[in-house]
Amino acid sequence: MVAAHEAARELRARGFVIVREVVDSAVVAEARAVLERVYDRLGRPEISRRGMTDLEDHITRSGSGIQISRLLGEAPELAPRLLPAAVREILRTAMGDRLQIEGYIGKISDATCTMLPWHQHIGGPDEKSIAEDYACSPDAIDRVTVLTYLQRVGPEEGELLIRPRALSEPLEPLGELRGRWDREVAPSLPTGSIAIIDERTWHAATPRTTPGLRMYLGTQIVPARRPMAKNADPTMQHLGSALLGDLWVPADASIDGS
Ligand SMILES: O=C(O)CCC(=O)C(=O)O
Numbered sequence: 092m093v094a095a096h097e098a099a100r101e102l103r104a105r106g107f108v109i110v111r112e113v114v115d116s117a118v119v120a121e122a123r124a125v126l127e128r129v130y131d132r133l134g135r136p137e138i139s140r141r142g143m144t145d146l147e148d149h150i151t152r153s154g155s156g157i158q159i160s161r162l163l164g165e166a167p168e169l170a171p172r173l174l175p176a177a178v179r180e181i182l183r184t185a186m187g188d189r190l191q192i193e194g195y196i197g198k199i200s201d202a203t204c205t206m207l208p209w210h211q212h213i214g215g216p217d218e219k220s221i222a223e224d225y226a227c228s229p230d231a232i233d234r235v236t237v238l239t240y241l242q243r244v245g246p247e248e249g250e251l252l253i254r255p256r257a258l259s260e261p262l263e264p265l266g267e268l269r270g271r272w273d274r275e276v277a278p279s280l281p282t283g284s285i286a287i288i289d290e291r292t293w294h295a296a297t298p299r300t301t302p303g304l305r306m307y308l309g310t311q312i313v314p315a316r317r318p319m320a321k322n323a324d325p326t327m328q329h330l331g332s333a334l335l336g337d338l339w340v341p342a343d344a345s346i347d348g349s
């Protein structure tokens with residue numbers, strides 16, 4: 092088990108932390124079954140296609156795969172088991188004990204997909220660019236992306252690439268968005284592992300090289316003292332406490348910073 096203070100320190104020093112095999116294998120299996128069920132309902136279409144297509148409300152397809160943007164609408168009963176106590180404790184240590192959730196997605200890709208280019212998550216669902224002079228605190232973690240992997244991740248399944256970044260480092264890209272970067276790392280991620288990534292940390296993913304589906308879940312979590320993102324998923328107001336327990340505060344209680 093990773094000690095929460097050590098994990099939070101690593102998040103600040105490197106811009107990400109990996110918590111290996113932290114999600115129960117039964118939860119992983121159920122989450123995979125939910126994604127399979129949605130894929131069946133869609134008629135098992137091609138997993139990737141250039142550009143962006145709407146397959147259903149809140150379900151899109153692009154070159155990097157199929158994204159189900161309101162995943163927990165499909166399986167709200169999963170919510171209490173998706174962010175285990177060890178992960179909640181890291182989030183609390185890094186961002187405080189009043190948190191908000193901006194959305195919860197599921198993503199399916201396969202060997203037909205292109206590389207997911209290098210990107211950050213500045214502004215979360217509002218997708219701010221660094222040129223917009225968006226206020227990111229130079230000394231605090233103010234938003235994280237939490238990725239939960241539903242199979243092992245390595246060269247065959249498609250790797251998560253991360254360029255470690257201390258909070259004090261520049262925000263600008265450090266290479267071609269579709270290329271390989273100096274000092275990138277590709278952490279090994281056994282099934283049920285979680286990556287917690289600061290919003291400013293550049294990361295990317297290589298495509299799967301073997302048959303089968305690559306699946307992960309993704310969520311964005313912010314301290315409640317920040318104004319809610321305009322494009323945050325409103326359905327999280329019903330699911331936040333199931334996902335985060337006592338750490339979650341309702342949106343209308345989040346503005347005053349108390
Ligand atoms: O596919 C991955 O491993 C990374 C996904 C990611 O960065 C994202 O969805 O924002």
Ligand SMILES: [Fe+2]
Nearest residue numbers: 210212236294
């Ligand atoms: Fe990402």
